[in-house]
Amino acid sequence: MFRRPILVSLCCAILAGLLLAPQCHAARRWGYVDRFTPDRWHLADPDYALCKSGTRQSPIDVSPTATADLPPLVLDYPKPGNVVINEGIDVRVRFPEGDVMVVDGNRYRLRQVHFHVPAENRLAGKSFPMEAHFLHLDEQGKLVVLAVLLEEGTPNDRFAALLDAVPAKPGQRRTLAKGFDPAAILPGSTDYATFMGSLTTPPCTEGVRWYVLTTPVQIGKRELAKHGRIVSHPTNRPLQPHNGREILGGK
Numbered sequence: 488m489f490r491r492p493i494l495v496s497l498c499c500a501i502l503a504g505l506l507l508a509p510q511c512h513a514a515r516r517w518g519y520v521d522r523f524t525p526d527r528w529h530l531a532d533p534d535y536a537l538c539k540s541g542t543r544q545s546p547i548d549v550s551p552t553a554t555a556d557l558p559p560l561v562l563d564y565p566k567p568g569n570v571v572i573n574e575g576i577d578v579r580v581r582f583p584e585g586d587v588m589v590v591d592g593n594r595y596r597l598r599q600v601h602f603h604v605p606a607e608n609r610l611a612g613k614s615f616p617m618e619a620h621f622l623h624l625d626e627q628g629k630l631v632v633l634a635v636l637l638e639e640g641t642p643n644d645r646f647a648a649l650l651d652a653v654p655a656k657p658g659q660r661r662t663l664a665k666g667f668d669p670a671a672i673l674p675g676s677t678d679y680a681t682f683m684g685s686l687t688t689p690p691c692t693e694g695v696r697w698y699v700l701t702t703p704v705q706i707g708k709r710e711l712a713k714h715g716r717i718v719s720h721p722t723n724r725p726l727q728p729h730n731g732r733e734i735l736g737g738k
């Protein structure tokens with residue numbers, strides 16, 4: 488059932504940074520500035536229709552509608568990221584096999600981490616300067632995103648070193664000799680809010696489970712400036728309506 492445009496879109500949105508990133512980069516028909524701003528994504532390709540017609544879209548203002556005894560979120564990431572890619576629209580880090588997130592007995596393999604500036608999701612109305620998306624897949628190929636909000640504060644040397652390693656030109660990648668430990672951009676607490684949403688990029692596929700950590704991580708002003716020299720325009724999709732969605736927060 489997959490027609491080629493869907494494959495191209497999916498590889499960009501989900502798998503970029505794994506195998507096909509340069510090809511995806513060449514084929515991309517969406518962005519954040521000029522012709523294909525987020526409000527026009529649905530016009531760029533019929534396969535992006537959900538970006539306009541979807542009812543459970545991301546990002547959102549994460550304000551829990553209910554609290555619950557949420558299962559702990561276990562982040563077991565022993566393998567550092569080994570490749571960093573300048574995707575033009577974002578910076579991505581690719582991870583080898585061996586890193587998993589475990590929630591309620593379900594295991595999700597970490598595939599890549601990328602960044603949005605400013606942050607896409609908000610926390611109870613509060614906006615942040617940057618957001619990291621940890622993309623995971625389960626064995627059935629179901630996508631689960633762990634989101635971490637980054638705020639300006641104490642300099643973060645390990646994150647700065649990652650940004651220093653990003654190749655200058657879009658479409659280029661670099662092997663990370665020392666690797667990138669995702670702990671550099673994870674808070675001490677894994678308390679979270681969870682809800683169903685979508686990819687925040689075309690094709691805006693729904694059915695994505697989101698876990699948004701409610702404790703932000705600090706990065707320095709210089710890291711924000713470094714990122715701005717790599718990706719010089721905003722890379723956030725505007726907030727989407729809740730449409731009565733349940734957003735569960737911890738008790």
Ligand SMILES: [Zn+2]
Nearest residue numbers: 601603620687
């Ligand atoms: Zn993202």
